[in-house]
Amino acid sequence: MQRATPPIIFLRIARYGAWIGVVVLLAVVTWSYFAPEKRVLRDERYQLGGPISEIGGPFTLIDHNGRMVTEKEFAGRPTLVFFGFTSCPDVCPTALWNVTELLRQVDDDARDLRVLFISVDPERDTPAKMKDYVSNFDARVVGLTGTLEQVAAAAKAYRAYFKKVIQEGGNYTMDHTATVYMMDRNGKFRGTIDVHQAKDASLAKLRRLISERGVAE
Numbered sequence: 761m762q763r764a765t766p767p768i769i770f771l772r773i774a775r776y777g778a779w780i781g782v783v784v785l786l787a788v789v790t791w792s793y794f795a796p797e798k799r800v801l802r803d804e805r806y807q808l809g810g811p812i813s814e815i816g817g818p819f820t821l822i823d824h825n826g827r828m829v830t831e832k833e834f835a836g837r838p839t840l841v842f843f844g845f846t847s848c849p850d851v852c853p854t855a856l857w858n859v860t861e862l863l864r865q866v867d868d869d870a871r872d873l874r875v876l877f878i879s880v881d882p883e884r885d886t887p888a889k890m891k892d893y894v895s896n897f898d899a900r901v902v903g904l905t906g907t908l909e910q911v912a913a914a915a916k917a918y919r920a921y922f923k924k925v926i927q928e929g930g931n932y933t934m935d936h937t938a939t940v941y942m943m944d945r946n947g948k949f950r951g952t953i954d955v956h957q958a959k960d961a962s963l964a965k966l967r968r969l970i971s972e973r974g975v976a977e
Contacts, residue, residue, distance in 0.1 A: 815949040817917035824891035824903035841941040845881035880922035
């Protein structure tokens with residue numbers, strides 16, 4: 761029997777390698793689609809669809825010092841808004857830590873900026889618990905909670921998605937939009953910062969936001 765010549769052997773190896781590459785690529789794409797973080801981002805894009813002028817609006821919540829506050833408390837300053845909860849295992853602390861790192865790089869220009877961390881788990885996130893949690897991040901991070909109705913109204917204003925997910929054993933977690941909303945000094949929506957976005961891109965967005973010197977209406 762005639763043996764395969766070296767070029768034919770190399771072609772076969774290349775063909776097998778190509779098939780292996782396709783299989784690996786499909787596996788990565790499948791994992792990326794079904795991973796929890798990616799599922800939240802798909803929900804996020806759905807929730808953010810439509811005119812950007814409709815994102816943001818009035819709210820009444822309780823800050824981490826126990827004070828009742830509204831959106832007017834933050835008028836006239838750039839604001840980042842993030843919906844999450846203190847029991848979140850990864851997305852929330854990652855997002856807030858990323859924001860903290862960004863603020864350190866623009867500290868002199870962003871002294872009046874505030875970051876609103878709005879809990880989507882008011883059942884567990886009391887003002888005291890929020891205060892303890894936000895103390896791990898930049899001092900400009902304000903923890904906000906309230907009744908379920910108040911939180912739902914705020915989420916609706918920002919088109920943020922959240923849902924209580926019951927786990928085995930009776931415990932629960934929260935599925936929620938995982939994006940940081942950028943609001944200008946007039947309370948107008950200016951885009952988002954994604955937890956998976958490159959830091960340089962996020963920093964450029966933040967610099968643009970704080971450079972706008974409009975006066976609140």
